[in-house]
Amino acid sequence: MKNQNEGKWEKRWHPLREEWVVYSAHRNSRPWQGGALIKPKASIEYDPTCYLCPGNARIHGHSNPVYKDVFIFENDHPVVGMSAPEFVSANIQTGLYKKESAKGIAKVVCYDPRHNISLSQMKLQNVIKVFESFQSEMIAFENNPAIHSVLIFENKGEAVGVSNPHPHCQIYATDFSFKLVGQQIRIANQYQNEQHKNIYEEIIQNEKKDDVRILAENDHAIAFIPFFARYAYEVMIFPKNHHQSLISLTPAELAALTGVFHQVVRRMDLNFQIDFPYVMSVMQAPVDGKLYPNFRMHLWLQPPYRQPGLIKYLAGPEIGAGNFMADTMPEDKAAELRNINLNEYTLER
Numbered sequence: 132m133k134n135q136n137e138g139k140w141e142k143r144w145h146p147l148r149e150e151w152v153v154y155s156a157h158r159n160s161r162p163w164q165g166g167a168l169i170k171p172k173a174s175i176e177y178d179p180t181c182y183l184c185p186g187n188a189r190i191h192g193h194s195n196p197v198y199k200d201v202f203i204f205e206n207d208h209p210v211v212g213m214s215a216p217e218f219v220s221a222n223i224q225t226g227l228y229k230k231e232s233a234k235g236i237a238k239v240v241c242y243d244p245r246h247n248i249s250l251s252q253m254k255l256q257n258v259i260k261v262f263e264s265f266q267s268e269m270i271a272f273e274n275n276p277a278i279h280s281v282l283i284f285e286n287k288g289e290a291v292g293v294s295n296p297h298p299h300c301q302i303y304a305t306d307f308s309f310k311l312v313g314q315q316i317r318i319a320n321q322y323q324n325e326q327h328k329n330i331y332e333e334i335i336q337n338e339k340k341d342d343v344r345i346l347a348e349n350d351h352a353i354a355f356i357p358f359f360a361r362y363a364y365e366v367m368i369f370p371k372n373h374h375q376s377l378i379s380l381t382p383a384e385l386a387a388l389t390g391v392f393h394q395v396v397r398r399m400d401l402n403f404q405i406d407f408p409y410v411m412s413v414m415q416a417p418v419d420g421k422l423y424p425n426f427r428m429h430l431w432l433q434p435p436y437r438q439p440g441l442i443k444y445l446a447g448p449e450i451g452a453g454n455f456m457a458d459t460m461p462e463d464k465a466a467e468l469r470n471i472n473l474n475e476y477t478l479e480r
């Protein structure tokens with residue numbers, strides 16, 4: 132059968148990064164033969180050597196409580212710390228080379244006491260508890276004058292460098308602004324000034340109009356592989372109402388956002404019958420007390436696989452020049468995930 136994308140060369144503008152993404156889907160026409168390279172997830176519910184399992188000792192003499200659902204603690208190896216030493220040059224803002232102390236708080240969020248489960252396998256009500264804990268953390272950080280920005284992120288799977296399968300994510304609360312959020316704020320402000328429209332609302336409306344890349348939707352949230360996706364299974368998930376962070380979502384909105392997320396990760400797992408790896412970032416405006424009316428919070432999933440065992444390696448164009456060469460069309464990957472029957476999901480525990 133002739134691949135419908137054979138000979139397709141196309142570039143699409145990425146409005147949130149202001150760069151071209153190049154699609155040459157004919158390069159990926161080899162059929163998927165099966166997941167020989169995929170290791171099954173650890174089958175034990177409790178691992179005595181895991182530093183995230185309940186009751187186990189961590190380094191520096193701390194022990195985990197015998198927790199029952201979500202458990203959050205400050206990272207024993209933080210990348211940023213509130214007691215970071217001050218530099219003499221801290222206030223010198225002139226000159227090309229400058230350095231300052233990296234102040235902040237790094238936390239680990241364990242989703243579940245069970246070592247061998249994932250967000251997709253957990254019951255929705257328990258995943259909602261995880262997202263409620265994100266919101267509670269955000270409220271605390273908003274009330275901490277030392278914190279400027281918060282990044283909540285999950286690296287899932289060995290394919291993105293995670294050796295411990297215990298389901299968890301991390302929070303970096305910092306005294307600086309994260310680059311991609313800052314870039315989106317600038318671009319969203321510029322779009323509002325020039326077009327008198329919200330850029331995220333435009334993206335959502337375009338996705339609804341095209342109606343081929345939407346993966347899940349309910350009253351308060353929507354998920355899609357965007358028109359300008361760089362990774363094959365890249366997904367953006369938005370609350371339908373305008374929120375600059377998780378803080379202002381109502382309980383119903385937070386549950387709906389979680390529900391859409393849950394459907395998406397189950398579709399990903401069912402598609403190749405594996406625990407599908409991804410990097411998820413919760414994109415939120417800074418919590419520095421200012422308003423960012425043109426920015427909209429969203430969940431952003433960037434899975435590294437084009438198919439199991441086939442990583443999208445970043446090379447010359449991506450690393451050397453900053454433009455992505457995509458090997459698949461967003462519509463084709465969305466069609467795969469849209470065709471999944473969620474009733475076939477049997478791994479819920």
Ligand SMILES: [Zn+2]
Pocket residue numbers: 177178181182183184185245246297
């Ligand atoms: Zn564990």
